[in-house]
Amino acid sequence: MYKYNDIDKRIVHARVDEFRGQVRRRLAGELAEEDFLPLRLQNGLYNQRHGYMLRVGVPYGLLSSDQMRTFALIAERYDRGFGHFTTRQNIQFNYMELEEVPDILGHLAEVEMHAIQTSGNCVRNVTCDPHAGVAPDELADPRPLAEMLRQYKELHPEFAFLPRKFKIAISGAPEDRAATFFHDIGIQAVEVNGELGWRILVGGGIGRTPRIAAEIRDFLPTVDVVSYVEAILRVYNLHGRRDNKYKARIKILVGALGIDAFRDQVDAEWEHLKHQKLDMDRYEQIVRMFTDDVEHPAEAAADPEPSTRRDADPEFARWLRTNVKDHKHPGHHIVYISLKAPGQPPGDATTEQLLVIASLMDRYSQGRATATYNQNLTLPHVRTRDLETLYDALVAQNLATANINTIADSICCPGLDFCNLASAHSIPVAQKINERFNDPAELEDIGKLHLNMSGCVNACGHHHTGHIGILGVDKAGVGHYQIAIGGNPGAGEESPAAVGAIIGPAVTADEVVGVLDNLIDRYKAERDQDETFLETVRRVGVDTFRENQNG
Numbered sequence: 001m002y003k004y005n006d007i008d009k010r011i012v013h014a015r016v017d018e019f020r021g022q023v024r025r026r027l028a029g030e031l032a033e034e035d036f037l038p039l040r041l042q043n044g045l046y047n048q049r050h051g052y053m054l055r056v057g058v059p060y061g062l063l064s065s066d067q068m069r070t071f072a073l074i075a076e077r078y079d080r081g082f083g084h085f086t087t088r089q090n091i092q093f094n095y096m097e098l099e100e101v102p103d104i105l106g107h108l109a110e111v112e113m114h115a116i117q118t119s120g121n122c123v124r125n126v127t128c129d130p131h132a133g134v135a136p137d138e139l140a141d142p143r144p145l146a147e148m149l150r151q152y153k154e155l156h157p158e159f160a161f162l163p164r165k166f167k168i169a170i171s172g173a174p175e176d177r178a179a180t181f182f183h184d185i186g187i188q189a190v191e192v193n194g195e196l197g198w199r200i201l202v203g204g205g206i207g208r209t210p211r212i213a214a215e216i217r218d219f220l221p222t223v224d225v226v227s228y229v230e231a232i233l234r235v236y237n238l239h240g241r242r243d244n245k246y247k248a249r250i251k252i253l254v255g256a257l258g259i260d261a262f263r264d265q266v267d268a269e270w271e272h273l274k275h276q277k278l279d280m281d282r283y284e285q286i287v288r289m290f291t292d293d294v295e296h297p298a299e300a301a302a303d304p305e306p307s308t309r310r311d312a313d314p315e316f317a318r319w320l321r322t323n324v325k326d327h328k329h330p331g332h333h334i335v336y337i338s339l340k341a342p343g344q345p346p347g348d349a350t351t352e353q354l355l356v357i358a359s360l361m362d363r364y365s366q367g368r369a370t371a372t373y374n375q376n377l378t379l380p381h382v383r384t385r386d387l388e389t390l391y392d393a394l395v396a397q398n399l400a401t402a403n404i405n406t407i408a409d410s411i412c413c414p415g416l417d418f419c420n421l422a423s424a425h426s427i428p429v430a431q432k433i434n435e436r437f438n439d440p441a442e443l444e445d446i447g448k449l450h451l452n453m454s455g456c457v458n459a460c461g462h463h464h465t466g467h468i469g470i471l472g473v474d475k476a477g478v479g480h481y482q483i484a485i486g487g488n489p490g491a492g493e494e495s496p497a498a499v500g501a502i503i504g505p506a507v508t509a510d511e512v513v514g515v516l517d518n519l520i521d522r523y524k525a526e527r528d529q530d531e532t533f534l535e536t537v538r539r540v541g542v543d544t545f546r547e548n549q550n551g
Contacts, residue, residue, distance in 0.1 A: 001062055001368065002147050002289050004112040011155070012109045015116060019043050020102035027099060042122075042160075044115025045101060048418050052096035055118040056108060060128040060146040060170075061089030061371040065361040068369065070111045072354035078104055083354065085339060085347045087411060087462055088125045088167075089371040090118060094418055116154060121162045123153040123233070127169045129177040130372035133290055134380045136328045139189040140196055142170035142178075144286045145225060148278065152226055159233050163240030164248035166233070167205075169373075179373060179489035181213045181497035182206055182465055184250045185232060190219060197221045202232060202262070203254030206459035210499045211251040212490075214259040216266065223278045231270035235262070292366055292381060300331030303384035316391055318440050319402040324387065331384050337369075337377040337394060338401040338409070342434045345427045346412040347375035356397050364390050374411050374450075376404065406443040407451050407516070408434050411462050415455030415472060416479065422455035424472025424479030429453065429509055436513045446520060449533040452487070465489040467534045468519065469500040470512065480506035483515055485545055486537045495534070503546040519545055 004012070022039045025031045031039075040046075044055040056071075071091055075083045078100050079093045086092055096104070108114055118125060126146040133141045149168060153159060159166075170187040171178040180186025186201035197219045204213030220228055236250045254262050294300060310317045325334040337357060340346050349357070357377065361369050364386045365379035372378060382390060394400035403409045410433060413419070415426030430453055437443060452466030456473075463469035469484040487500030507515055520533075522545055527536045537545065 001064060001292075002059070002143075002286060008112070009109075012112075012114045012116075015043070015114065016102060016105045016109050019105060023098060023102055038120070041120040042116065043101075043105065044118035045096070046119060047420070048094065049416075049420055050095060050418065052098055052101065053092055053094050053418065054096050054101060054104060054115055055086070055090055055092045056113060056115050057118045057125050058090050058113075058371050059150050060126060060132065060143045061130055061373075062132075062143065063361075063369045063371060064111070065358040065367040065369075067111045067113055068354055068358035068361060070107055070113070071349075072351045072358065073107060074104055075354060076351040081351045082348050084345070084414065085349065085371050085375050085377070087373050087375065087413075087460065088118075089127050089130075089373055090125055091371070092414075094414070117160075119165075120160075121164050121166075122160050123149075123156075123162075123166045123168065126150055126153075127167075127178055127183075127373055129171050129173060130370045130378055131177060131325065131334055131380070132172055132370070133292060134327050134329070134332070134334055135173050135177075136326050137175060138173045138328065139191055140172045141287070141290055142172035142187070142189065143290050144283060145187070145198070145222065146170050147286050147290075148226055148283060149229065152230075159237065162233070162237055163242050164245060164250075166236070166250065168229070176490045176497075179462070179465060180204070181490040182210070182462070183213065184236075185229060186213050187225065192219050195221070198225050200225075200228065200232075203251045203259070204497075205249050205251040206462060206464045207249070208246055208457050209251065209255075210459070210464040211255065212497045212499065213251075214254065216259065216263050222283065223280060224274060226278050227273040227276045228266075228270055230276075231266045231273050234269050235265045239265075292368065294329045294332055294381065297329060297331070300329065300383050300385075303331045305384060306388050309388050315402065315440070316388070318444065319391055319400055320387070321444070322402040322406070323400070323404045324382075325378075327381075333382045333384065333387065335365075335379045335382045335387070335390065336372075336404045337379065337399050338403055339376050339399070340403055340409050340434060341398045341401045342408070342438045343431055344398070344434075346410055346430050346434075349377075353397050353399060356393065357399070360390060360393055374409065376409070402440055403443060405448045405450065406437070407446060407449045407468070407520075408437045408443055409450070410434070411450070411452040411466070413454050413460035419455060419460075421458055422472065423457070423474040424455050424481065425509070426453050426455040426461060426470075426472055429470070429472075429481065429512055432509075432513055433516065436516070446523075447530075447532050450489075451516075462489070463487075464499045465497075466500060467532075467537070468516070473506050475506065478508070480508055481512050482506040483512075483519075485519065486534065486542055488534060501542045501546075503542060 454461035484500030490497030
């Protein structure tokens with residue numbers, strides 16, 4: 001795990017002191033809100049429906065147990081006893097008092113965290129595959145490259161005021177678990193003629209005009225990635241629209257120019273930058289920081305499977321099938337902590353849960369956890385021998401719901417309960433969906449199905465990429481829900497990225513679950529053997545489901 005050096009520490013602590021002075025001036029009336037606005041946004045502070053919301057950056061989703069305990073402290077002392085994990089692999093706190101925010105940032109600085117550039121028109125948190133470093137199919141761990149990009153982009157004066165916010169995602173495996181096709185820049189590990197490098201995508205995004213990213217480079221060696229990303233950012237900064245925020249994202253520029261013309265401009269800019277090679281000695285130092293060597297590998301490989309408990313306990317067996325994933329080292333597993341228990345707001349974790357998770361991280365996972373872009377957590381280093389006791393500890397905290405990659409594992413933005421921009425509530429609808437789809441046997445029968453929901457067209461819930469996507473819209477002051485199917489964030493050549501297709505008019509909150517029942521019934525009637533929902537939609541066509549939205 002990357003550790004701050006002295007320069008990192010001085011920068012972060014200096015920013016806390018600086019913001020403390022800005023807050024003091026705002027509270028004293030020396031700064032008007034319009035002058036304070038850009039200052040607070042540079043420190044991840046939003047003004048939401050119920051007060052200030054603080055978004056804390058979690059680079060590439062990786063967390064230590066001390067950082068998790070600090071989240072618990074903030075939730076208990078400064079919020080209302082919970083934090084909310086987001087699709088940027090970050091965490092948000094929703095009830096901040098302005099005068100206390102500098103103290104909160106001080107607590108974060110003590111555990112090598114901050115909220116710098118988690119908002120505003122800058123390069124946001126670089127996200128990664130949540131299985132990074134331990135995935136058995138991984139070509140390269142994407143986290144060291146993400147860290148190099150983090151160091152490069154944070155506080156970079158040229159890219160602090162871009163035309164619009166900018167998001168980068170990196171995947172190190174053939175299976176794209178980072179939704180790279182729906183980012184401003186997507187970076188994918190590739191191997192060509194035995195040489196490891198990176199494929200570069202550009203111009204993806206969701207929101208009002210969803211776009212699937214286009215390939216701008218099929219291969220770049222690691223040494224050239226940062227300078228090439230800078231060339232892309234420079235072209236965007238020069239030519240991205242600033243007259244209309246709804247047309248300011250890089251996807252609009254790429255769409256207007258076409259990928260070939262955009263590539264020509266980037267390559268011309270890169271000619272002035274390509275001599276700036278990545279310091280590979282520094283890169284290798286960072287790679288070593290992310291090398292999590294397992295303890296006693298031979299002993300772990302010989303750990304017996306928990307077959308007795310599995311055979312006797314159907315719920316434990318189901319959890320093993322849904323929430324436990326393969327690890328690159330024998331005798332180890334990636335274990336998902338589900339933050340989608342029935343009746344709970346998706347992505348929320350209470351103070352007590354955060355504290356327990358921190359203890360479980362220390363006991364079972366080398367003190368590490370990863371926040372996922374679908375609003376869960378993983379423990380990346382769990383030995384086979386520990387699966388039973390870990391499961392029991394998670395059950396006690398309502399964190400062992402066996403629903404990963406099911407319809408009950410929904411992505412959901414905070415919606416109208418918290419957000420000023422939202423058109424409709426999303427959390428109550430998500431809770432109704434989870435309460436309806438709460439039969440573990442039914443979830444297994446339905447199989448893999450990603451449901452994503454957003455409370456407005458800004459698409460913080462990634463509804464465009466859901467196998468089923470739900471968008472909240474306002475109709476004469478009443479929230480309605482537009483439903484689409486067939487979206488996919490992109491998981492390889494056999495399952496390409498796609499934007500969902502709307503299947504009918506928007507329905508009321510009370511009608512959403514009924515529509516989902518009808519869609520699932522149609523899927524069960526149409527599927528071939530072990531087909532997933534998405535596979536069936538692609539085979540039979542959206543129209544088959546469109547005709548049956550309402551039964």
